[in-house]
Amino acid sequence: MTNSIADIESADVFLITGSNTTENHPVLSSTVKRAVTRRGAGLIVVDPRRIKITQYADKWLRQNLGTDVAWINGLMHVIIAENLYAKEYVERRTVGFDEIQKTVEKFTPDYVEQITGIPANELIEAARMYAAAERGCILYCMGITQHTTGTDNVKSLANLAMLCGNLGIEGGGVNPLRGQNNVQGACDMGGLPDVYSGYQKVIDPAAREKMETAWNVSDLPDKPGLKVTQMIPAAHDGNLKALYIIGENPLVSDPDLNHCEKSLKNLEFFVVQDIFLTETAQLADVVLPSACYAEKDGTFTNTERRVQRVRKAVEPPGQAWNDWKIICEIGTRMGYPMSYENSRQIGEEISQVTPSYAGIRYDRIEYDGIHWPCPTVEHPGTPILHREQFTSGKGVFHAIDFIEPAEAADEDYPMYLTTGRLLYQYHTGTMTMKSDGIMEIAPECFVEISPQDAAKYEVKDGALVTIASRRGSIVARIKISRKAVSGTIFIPFHYAQAAANRLTNSALDPISGIPEYKVCAVKLSKAA
Amino acid sequence: MAEQNMIVINGNEFVFEPGETILEIAQRNNIDIPTLCHLKGATATGACRICVVEVEGARSLVASCAAPAAKNMVVRTGSANVIKARRMVLQLLLSSGNHNCAVCGSGGTNWTEFQLHVHQMDNSEELCPVWGDCRLQELAFRYQVTGEKFEATQTPYPIETANPFIVRDFSRCIQCGRCVQACNEIQVNQAIHFGYRGAATKIIAAGDRPYINSDCVFCGECLQVCPVGALVEKEGRYSVRPWENKKVRTTCSYCGVGCQLYLHVKDNTVVKISGVQDVAPNYGSLCVKGRFGYDFIHSPERLASPLIKENGKFREASWEEALDLVAKRFDEIKADHGPDSFGVLTSARVTNEENYIAQKFARAVLKTNNIDHCARL
Ligand code: SF4
Numbered sequence: 025m026t027n028s029i030a031d032i033e034s035a036d037v038f039l040i041t042g043s044n045t046t047e048n049h050p051v052l053s054s055t056v057k058r059a060v061t062r063r064g065a066g067l068i069v070v071d072p073r074r075i076k077i078t079q080y081a082d083k084w085l086r087q088n089l090g091t092d093v094a095w096i097n098g099l100m101h102v103i104i105a106e107n108l109y110a111k112e113y114v115e116r117r118t119v120g121f122d123e124i125q126k127t128v129e130k131f132t133p134d135y136v137e138q139i140t141g142i143p144a145n146e147l148i149e150a151a152r153m154y155a156a157a158e159r160g161c162i163l164y165c166m167g168i169t170q171h172t173t174g175t176d177n178v179k180s181l182a183n184l185a186m187l188c189g190n191l192g193i194e195g196g197g198v199n200p201l202r203g204q205n206n207v208q209g210a211c212d213m214g215g216l217p218d219v220y221s222g223y224q225k226v227i228d229p230a231a232r233e234k235m236e237t238a239w240n241v242s243d244l245p246d247k248p249g250l251k252v253t254q255m256i257p258a259a260h261d262g263n264l265k266a267l268y269i270i271g272e273n274p275l276v277s278d279p280d281l282n283h284c285e286k287s288l289k290n291l292e293f294f295v296v297q298d299i300f301l302t303e304t305a306q307l308a309d310v311v312l313p314s315a316c317y318a319e320k321d322g323t324f325t326n327t328e329r330r331v332q333r334v335r336k337a338v339e340p341p342g343q344a345w346n347d348w349k350i351i352c353e354i355g356t357r358m359g360y361p362m363s364y365e366n367s368r369q370i371g372e373e374i375s376q377v378t379p380s381y382a383g384i385r386y387d388r389i390e391y392d393g394i395h396w397p398c399p400t401v402e403h404p405g406t407p408i409l410h411r412e413q414f415t416s417g418k419g420v421f422h423a424i425d426f427i428e429p430a431e432a433a434d435e436d437y438p439m440y441l442t443t444g445r446l447l448y449q450y451h452t453g454t455m456t457m458k459s460d461g462i463m464e465i466a467p468e469c470f471v472e473i474s475p476q477d478a479a480k481y482e483v484k485d486g487a488l489v490t491i492a493s494r495r496g497s498i499v500a501r502i503k504i505s506r507k508a509v510s511g512t513i514f515i516p517f518h519y520a521q522a523a524a525n526r527l528t529n530s531a532l533d534p535i536s537g538i539p540e541y542k543v544c545a546v547k548l549s550k551a552a
Numbered sequence: 553m554a555e556q557n558m559i560v561i562n563g564n565e566f567v568f569e570p571g572e573t574i575l576e577i578a579q580r581n582n583i584d585i586p587t588l589c590h591l592k593g594a595t596a597t598g599a600c601r602i603c604v605v606e607v608e609g610a611r612s613l614v615a616s617c618a619a620p621a622a623k624n625m626v627v628r629t630g631s632a633n634v635i636k637a638r639r640m641v642l643q644l645l646l647s648s649g650n651h652n653c654a655v656c657g658s659g660g661t662n663w664t665e666f667q668l669h670v671h672q673m674d675n676s677e678e679l680c681p682v683w684g685d686c687r688l689q690e691l692a693f694r695y696q697v698t699g700e701k702f703e704a705t706q707t708p709y710p711i712e713t714a715n716p717f718i719v720r721d722f723s724r725c726i727q728c729g730r731c732v733q734a735c736n737e738i739q740v741n742q743a744i745h746f747g748y749r750g751a752a753t754k755i756i757a758a759g760d761r762p763y764i765n766s767d768c769v770f771c772g773e774c775l776q777v778c779p780v781g782a783l784v785e786k787e788g789r790y791s792v793r794p795w796e797n798k799k800v801r802t803t804c805s806y807c808g809v810g811c812q813l814y815l816h817v818k819d820n821t822v823v824k825i826s827g828v829q830d831v832a833p834n835y836g837s838l839c840v841k842g843r844f845g846y847d848f849i850h851s852p853e854r855l856a857s858p859l860i861k862e863n864g865k866f867r868e869a870s871w872e873e874a875l876d877l878v879a880k881r882f883d884e885i886k887a888d889h890g891p892d893s894f895g896v897l898t899s900a901r902v903t904n905e906e907n908y909i910a911q912k913f914a915r916a917v918l919k920t921n922n923i924d925h926c927a928r929l
Pocket residue numbers: 049050051052804805806807808809810811834837838839840841842843
């Protein structure tokens with residue numbers, strides 16, 4: 025996030041899109057709901073489903089799946105046409121306004137309505153509302169990123185925020201909500217194919233040299249590696265021989281699971297390290313038992329870039345070890361000694377080689393976490409990014425045109441499917457499905473469908489149906505809900521028994537490599 | 553210099569900001585005023601009147617949590633009148649419902665009969681489930697009162713156990729309304745309200761339905777703010793006593809909000825989770841996953857030993873054997889196919905330190921940049 029969680033409570037207008045906030049980030053959603061109900065802040069929700077947060081909204085715009093660039097450009101069109109943009113800010117802090125103006129010119133409200141299904145007047149009103157806010161705060165989540173145009177979507181939101189002078193101010197910003205507890209940290213620590221910790225690029229000779237010295241090695245590889253969405257196909261083709269997976273369960277979370285399963289089976293050697301024998305671990309040659317968060321010390325970095333302590337409360341079961349210890353033992357056996365007393369010692373190495381974490385120390389975050397960048401031990405941390413200027417100098421507008429999603433509904437597969445999470449379950453369910461209470465409330469997969477579609481297909485609540493896409497099919501129960509909009513069904517992806525990702529499309533965003541989980545074409549039939 | 557806003561509390565002068573309540577000024581200056589219904593961050597309701605103080609010139613005692621300070625106000629927080637009023641509030645609360653702790657809430661004198669009655673209603677022979685962790689009990693001790701002064705009254709509503717997480721015991725509810733405020737003003741889930749009137753007053757979910765059939769999303773904010781034993785976790789109710797627990801502060805391992813929470817540990821087992829008040833980012837709030845989704849920690853399905861697959865079946869192995877095997881196979885594959893035939897997937901679930909070590913391992917040991925994680929999936 026560019027801003028902090030506490031800070032968003034001071035926004036005047038929220039624009040939430042592609043985030044089922046009350047279910048996926050419940051505690052954060054309360055900040056928004058408080059601002060709306062108690063302080064009268066405005067709320068615009070743009071989402072294909074009538075999710076709970078829409079009940080608190082002034083406006084709910086329902087876009088067709090995969091048409092986000094179009095409505096965002098539409099908002100900018102209106103804001104520029106009606107002269108509502110932050111002229112002084114745009115002049116002083118940004119470049120590229122002319123191009124963006126040209127690009128959004130054709131996105132008139134009527135044209136946008138044709139593409140997105142959002143009524144022209146609704147779009148105009150939403151544009152005026154967002155532009156009128158002194159502090160406009162954008163919140164988004166996977167509903168924006170999990171598209172073939174995910175990167176475009178994110179850049180478009182940044183365009184919109186800059187246009188209205190909402191980047192780098194209190195109560196503003198463009199704020200991605202991280203779905204998993206330590207996604208931010210995994211990225212910050214260099215769990216990515218192209219960067220070391222702190223986003224130091226592997227192609228940068230100076231960065232490489234620095235890490236070689238710090239790690240006392242030579243010949244660090246200089247080409248960016250494969251993304252997860254490239255590793256799986258590489259395994260399929262036989263180019264990737266060995267895979268070492270730590271605490272992930274791609275065999276429920278990956279797109280196009282049938283293909284994924286084949287790929288993993290094709291590996292020469294497959295090691296999985298986890299707390300449970302997950303669907304993925306069952307395919308492994310060796311499974312290594314690790315400790316869970318309650319059994320270890322360390323830090324997590326949350327969605328607002330706040331580095332916070334994790335503390336050991338109980339002993340791990342049996343012989344399970346901390347993940348770092350297992351990795352170090354393998355490294356040492358392979359001839360590179362890796363030995364640390366404890367996680368604190370690793371933390372110190374991190375601050376030595378990672379500029380944005382340089383001032384983070386365990387004793388500084390005993391009580392309150394610190395937001396990176398935190399360059400020195402005296403530095404208080406940075407709750408709001410881009411305050412004076414953007415990291416890279418001026419903010420750049422990226423003129424972006426609309427591209428259709430990779431798969432459209434047609435005669436054979438006439439409905440749209442979108443996927444997501446539930447309040448009561450978490451990711452692939454390895455943790456939440458061990459709770460009797462949670463399983464009592466959210467026991468199994470379902471197909472959320474609008475009352476109209478249910479009538480059309482003559483299916484009753486609770487009926488078993490088969491949902492098929494070009495890639496596979498699953499059977500699940502019908503759940504008739506007013507959250508759904510006709511023509512589009514929703515399936516939560518948590519459940520391995522009826523894994524929504526047997527259906528989803530693995531078409532990728534060319535830059536981020538994120539698959540298009542949020543749109544694919546399916547057909548529905550009564551289960552035999 | 554502009555004249556400062558001054559107030560006198562117990563003979564000492566204090567500066568205050570316009571809009572501050574007497575309670576806030578007192579708390580800021582470490583003057584203790586007891587509260588029950590007051591909930592930080594929510595609108596003051598003045599419902600319980602335990603926080604009353606004497607204000608010079610006022611006709612009656614003033615609820616300090618709801619009264620804004622005024623210039624040159626003279627306040628006494630512990631005068632005889634104040635103490636008398638507080639004792640009365642407590643006596644009334646203790647005489648209604650099933651406060652079967654050692655302060656003996658029964659009206660009349662027959663403790664045994666009262667205890668048997670509670671036993672029957674709550675299906676337990678023990679004293680109140682929150683014994684030792686109850687604000688009412690604490691204040692009863694402090695002001696040395698019992699419920700015997702007034703005639704005992706009973707609640708007409710049975711205990712609700714129809715959901716997997718929270719037991720609602722209306723017989724122990726003092727109707728302070730904190731749960732209602734927490735639900736409506738803090739979490740804004742708008743699931744519970746005050747229902748009925750007078751002696752029949754009850755905290756209800758819409759239509760007086762059980763939580764499980766209501767808009768309740770089981771965030772448990774109500775349970776966390778309940779000062780008495782009316783809302784208690786179902787798991788561990790009666791079996792886990794507060795003094796048996798060690799509390800360890802940590803960060804939630806579910807979503808990216810990173811709520812700060814306490815793991816309550818008894819016998820090397822997490823038996824309860826509560827939110828940490830007064831710190832960012834959650835200020836005590838949690839959601840259903842963070843508060844109740846901890847069974848997995850001690851699940852019998854947890855992996856407890858390294859496993860090696862032989863002829864399509866897993867068998868348990870020692871660390872030595874498993875690690876030797878992994879290292880040997882990695883070495884062989886590296887020699888045969890080169891570093892880029894490896895892939896490492898690290899995890900958004902493990903710590904920063906572990907992610908750092910994982911990428912260091914991929915780069916410095918395997919010599920590949922084929923490292924990623926699945927978080928975008
Ligand atoms: S308690 Fe809920 S909202 Fe808070 S971090 Fe955990 S999962 Fe997220």
